[in-house]
Amino acid sequence: MHMTEPTRTAPEPLDRQGYERMLERISFLREWFQPTIEGLENIPSDQGALLVTNHGHFGLDLPILLSLILEGTGRPVRSLGDRIVFAMPIARELARGLGAIEGEPEATIRLLRDEQLVLVYPGGAREALGDPQDAYRLRWQHSRGFIRTALRAQRPIIPVAGIGNEELYVQVLSQKRVRQSRIGGLIAKLLGEKYVTPLYLGLGPLPFPTELHYLVGSPIDLPHGPDDAENEEIVAELHRQVTEATQALIDRGLARRKTQDPRATTPVADADTVHHAAGDGDADAATAAEPPQGADNDSAML
Numbered sequence: 001m002h003m004t005e006p007t008r009t010a011p012e013p014l015d016r017q018g019y020e021r022m023l024e025r026i027s028f029l030r031e032w033f034q035p036t037i038e039g040l041e042n043i044p045s046d047q048g049a050l051l052v053t054n055h056g057h058f059g060l061d062l063p064i065l066l067s068l069i070l071e072g073t074g075r076p077v078r079s080l081g082d083r084i085v086f087a088m089p090i091a092r093e094l095a096r097g098l099g100a101i102e103g104e105p106e107a108t109i110r111l112l113r114d115e116q117l118v119l120v121y122p123g124g125a126r127e128a129l130g131d132p133q134d135a136y137r138l139r140w141q142h143s144r145g146f147i148r149t150a151l152r153a154q155r156p157i158i159p160v161a162g163i164g165n166e167e168l169y170v171q172v173l174s175q176k177r178v179r180q181s182r183i184g185g186l187i188a189k190l191l192g193e194k195y196v197t198p199l200y201l202g203l204g205p206l207p208f209p210t211e212l213h214y215l216v217g218s219p220i221d222l223p224h225g226p227d228d229a230e231n232e233e234i235v236a237e238l239h240r241q242v243t244e245a246t247q248a249l250i251d252r253g254l255a256r257r258k259t260q261d262p263r264a265t266t267p268v269a270d271a272d273t274v275h276h277a278a279g280d281g282d283a284d285a286a287t288a289a290e291p292p293q294g295a296d297n298d299s300a301m302l
Contacts, residue, residue, distance in 0.1 A: 011078070011107040014099050014116075019076050022097035023067045032209050033164070035064050039216030040072040048112040048155045049219060051077065052146060052242060054138060054250060055121040055128040056165025057200070061212055062119075063098060065162070068214065069117070077117045080108060082125065084195060105149055112153035119160075120146050125194040129175050135166040136250050140243050147238050151229040156219035159246035163214070163253040168207035173199035213257070217249045 043049065053065075066077050079095075080103035086092045101107055103120070111118050121127065122143040130139060150157050175198045178184040184196045202208055220242055228234045 011101045011111050012096070014076060014078065016076065018097060019099045020070070022094075023063060023070065026063050027067065029060075029064055030067065032207075033061070033064060033212045034209075035061075035068060035212040035214070037065075037068040037072065037214040037216065040069065042158060042216045042218050043069065043073050043075065043117065044156075044219070045073070045075075046115060048115040048153065049117055049158050050108075050112060050146060050150045050153075050155060051117060051119040051158045051160050052122055052246060053119065053160035054136065054162050054166070054246070055123045056162055057168040057207065058128060059121070060168055060207060061162060061165040064212060065119075065160070065214055066098060075117055077119050078111050079119045084191065105145065105152075108149050109153045112150070112155040122146050129194070129196075129198055131174055131198075132171050136163075136254060138243055138247050138250070140239070144235050144239050147235050147242065148229040151222055151224060151235070151238075152226045154222070154226060156221045157242050158219050159217040159242065159249050161215040161217070161246065161249035161253050162212070163250070163257060164210040164212040167210045169200035169202045170208075171198045172201050213253060215249050215253050217245060220245060 043051075056062075062079060066079070069075060069077050076099055079098065079100040081095045081100040083102055085095050085100070086102045101111075108118055108120075122140040123138060124143065127134075127139045146157070175196050178198055179188055179193060179196045187196050222238060224231075224234055224238075
């Protein structure tokens, strides 16, 4: 479903207790990945905002990011899921437990206007299942729906960089190669080419225990009205600004990791604190289904 398509679907209300219980059940992932986050002060305490970030392998790190934000700010985050997630019973229940909704434009706008935090992966499946050489390079060229949504809701966009989340598995057979196989061809025919999954290697089915670090950038206010969501020039310029800001945040995190411990309290986009998931928190605390290649959309694969 395109984020530019109108819909009358109202988002399901968040079961706050169920959300917190779900995150508690998978808290073992925090021991596995030893995650940290900085820049939480850039997340507004009571205003709606659209969080945009790079897509890690299968979105496995999403619950970790949600728990870090919940712990550090006391605020839950509603993530937007790909339609295929909600087509599978087990995945659907897991997604709903994490507060996710199927990515629909009007539902997302309602959440933002209701002053909720919403997270979207503009790169969708093409980014999550990309080749290793494309790791940490945003593939948002055909995804502008999130800009239009933020404009219509009149809420800021907050860039978030994930470091380590694109190294959870080692790709041993590319999506292109798998697509050429009989099974890959069948998946492409039934579900669409973007859902053909590369062959990955981990610790058996488990991901490698890669240290995860997140950087939250300063909010990007949109100095335009809701009607400007139909102005292609304005949308294109805002898309460029948000993409460049997010990529710069990723590059900064990667550069720092090469030279020092990512837990160091180096300021990032006005941030001056680092929160470690393994320690005590300061407080208590995910896009529309991606259309065929080349279309305008934003997708969060859980």
